[in-house]
């Protein structure tokens with residue numbers, strides 16, 4: 001039976017975890033690295049491979065939760081960063097580096113005229129929602145049940161929804177962590193994904209107070225469920241009619257297309273939150289949109305949204321982001337996304353051969369597999385489908401033992417440009433064997 005060295009009693013990973021526990025609650029700075037009994041610690045990464053501290057190599061299908069579109073240590077970006085850090089990494093004065101990345105992104109994304117940088121996707125969403133409030137003079141935000149948008153209170157509401165607390169689908173309860181003020185719930189309207197009739201009623205009821213509808217066009221927390229045909233168009237239309245802004249969170253989904261995910265649906269949001277790949281492997285976020293909305297940030301017009309941030313637009317991130325995005329030409333996207341299609345086809349064939357009911361979601365370089373025959377449209381359906389095979393909680397270990405790195409989202413992954421067909425085949429073989437080992441039938 002394959003196993004991983006990090007699980008040995010005397011492993012370096014175990015020792016590191018014990019050290020970490022004494023200085024960090026739970027031994028980490030982000031919950032996504034939590035793994036039972038403890039995480040495998042990484043030593044280095046190159047291309048699509050990572051080497052753990054025990055010396056074992058694996059193909060990385062997580063890519064730091066999708067943020068590394070060109071894999072680890074992209075040679076061009078690494079060289080550019082090495083050159084820039086020798087000249088200083090952060091200044092109290094602007095540099096040319098953020099202008100170059102801003103120009104590249106504004107050129108590429110048809111629905112945006114302007115952009116501003118910050119340091120995480122959470123901040124990007126926060127800034128987009130604050131901009132929407134400033135632009136409309138309204139306080140409430142509508143978001144979709146179960147969708148993850150980072151850790152800003154108003155965006156994180158309803159992430160912790162479960163059957164015990166989510167209420168009637170006709171009016172989903174806005175669930176909150178105990179760390180949030182209960183008053184947050186008064187300003188968040190929770191909508192069910194892909195249920196236009198319910199959304200219409202809830203948006204109309206709240207229209208006078210509603211600043212924004214926040215939507216992820218390919219939500220990972222919902223197993224990359226695509227918006228049903230016409231759903232994004234419906235949201236665009238109703239928000240426009242009611243003077244509500246449509247805010248697209250493309251922090252993750254931007255990676256599916258040269259021009260982003262909303263572009264594929266022919267929908268132009270008012271504001272877009274970006275992050276992950278645009279930082280070229282360094283911490284990043286950005287809020288972007290039409291000039292008439294983005295002017296709320298303009299100091300010449302009264303600076304309705306004050307936007308500080310010690311490391312905003314820092315040269316290291318801006319140079320890495322520029323070099324990575326510059327290499328992501330339309331041809332490069334086509335090649336990467338073709339690999340995504342190939343992987344999805346191979347997964348279908350393998351799961352069919354095993355006689356397992358399944359749905360394969362995702363587009364471009366993103367994929368997610370649900371082993372279910374239930375129809376899925378919203379978060380509640382996906383949650384039910386995820387409960388069908390409880391033994392899948394151990395999948396990550398089975399895959400690690402077979403040379404594949406998966407993350408805490410289960411059968412979800414992201415490809416990177418260094419991957420070749422053999423890497424995709426290795427994934428499918430490892431999954432086939434893992435399903436056998438876990439007796440998933």
Ligand SMILES: Cc1ncc(COP(=O)(O)O)c(C=O)c1O
Nearest residue numbers: 120121122148149150251252275
């Ligand atoms: C859709 C989406 N929005 C926002 C965020 C938050 O981004 P960050 O982790 O950079 O704060 C994430 C992170 O995974 C995300 O997937």
